[in-house]
Amino acid sequence: MGRLFGTDGVRGVAGRDLTAELAMDLSVAAAHVLGDAGAFGHKRPVAVVGRDPRASGEFLEAAVVAGLASSGVDVLRLGVLPTPAVAYLTSALGADLGVMLTASHNPAPDNGVKFLARGGVKLADAVEDEIERRLREPWDRPEGAKVGRVRDAFGEADRYISHVLETIPNRLEGLRVVVDCAHGAAHMVAPEAMVRAGAEVEAIGARPDGLNINDSCGSTHLAKLQQVVVSRGADFGVAYDGDADRCLAVTHEGKVVDGDQIMAILALDLHSRGELKRDTVVATVMSNLGFKLAMREAGITVVETAVGDRYVLERMKADGYNLGGEQSGHVIMLDHATTGDGLLTSLHLAAVVAKSGVSLAELASVMTPLPQILINVKGVDKAKAGAPELAKAVAEAEAELGESGRVLIRPSGTEPMIRVMVEAASQEQATQVAERLAGVVRAACV
Structure with a gap:
């Protein structure tokens, strides 16, 4: 077994x-x-x-x-x-x-x-x-x-709501927020917390029947949230997954704000208040290069870990950092939680919007995500991911991309597959380089 x-x-x-x-x-x-x-x-x-x-x-x-x-x-x-x-x-x-x-x-x-x-x-x-x-x-x-x-002990839900509300630095009066609860675990506590924080809230995906969790809703299916935010004229929307340990957001125009952008907004806010420990944020190797460039411009160090929020958390605890996360929306605010917390993240994101007086779209523009292409090359020998011909092809691709792009070759942890990720200044260049490298993987890793 x-x-x-x-x-x-x-x-x-x-x-x-x-x-x-x-x-x-x-x-x-x-x-x-x-x-x-x-x-x-x-x-x-x-x-x-x-x-x-x-x-x-x-x-x-x-x-x-x-x-x-x-x-x-x-x-x-x-x-x-x-x-x-x-x-x-x-x-x-x-x-x-x-x-x-x-x-x-x-x-x-x-x-x-x-x-x-x-x-x-x-x-x-x-x-x-x-x-x-x-x-x-x-x-x-x-x-x-x-x-x-x-x-x-069903009443203990209120203890949790009170806890997350005590962590936000300001109230949310004046904000109109759509909250997509994925017909999941946050369907009661998330809308309640947002309302108690002062926001005007419309909840969707908040009628679980035991079978509809994550069904065309929540952080993995944002189309419904995008449509409701735009049609209602809301300031922005947030979406959780089934157990609400992650969240993503959409702007008033319906554009997606991913975990990297959320981390960038929160990092800059904490940095401005002198509360970002060691002026550092922890991210995985899959975080967009645009995030890292934006943080460098702001004087914030980015420490990288392997993919997985557990590895982010381990590094944060080991080195005394208080903010980290993943592109998928797992954001860990270690001053207030021991794990990724979608509700906590969304409340702090909303607090920054309320305090700044500018739109989420403008706040998210602090970073420009670079086009990112991921190709999963299946049926190959993962042990050969370090083959000399592949290493040579990667070096040539990195020289071609320069500082405006990067390459990541990563064996899957569970399948006979090697992941090829390329970021570049344009979608066309990212696609060309990724497809070229995927061809080398197929030839070199059989």
């Missing part, structure tokens, strides 16, 4: 790959690793459990709660809440572990189990490996008064 844990928990088609039995067994193993009663003296460990609105989340929640309680862990059932809310409440409520049931931006048939350690932080690979190792191991089952107790 391959490794169960992927880049963000255990995911699969609910009922087929991710069964109730597996969810229960994972929770028992996680209780033994993260909630070992021996580590807490006489205190019984406590877990918080949240989920997005997927229909399968109902039976998976029941399985997870049963696994935890049968292991002697007290459970606070949070109900439908965003992943970052569960992370925050794991810390705020002093829980020993947190569990979120979600498949993020994936379609409704998928689901996932994501564990959080004390403090609401993601698990290290070694901890995930330990949970897998102890899966279905023999164990002494608590009885009588030693079994865990379960209670609902």
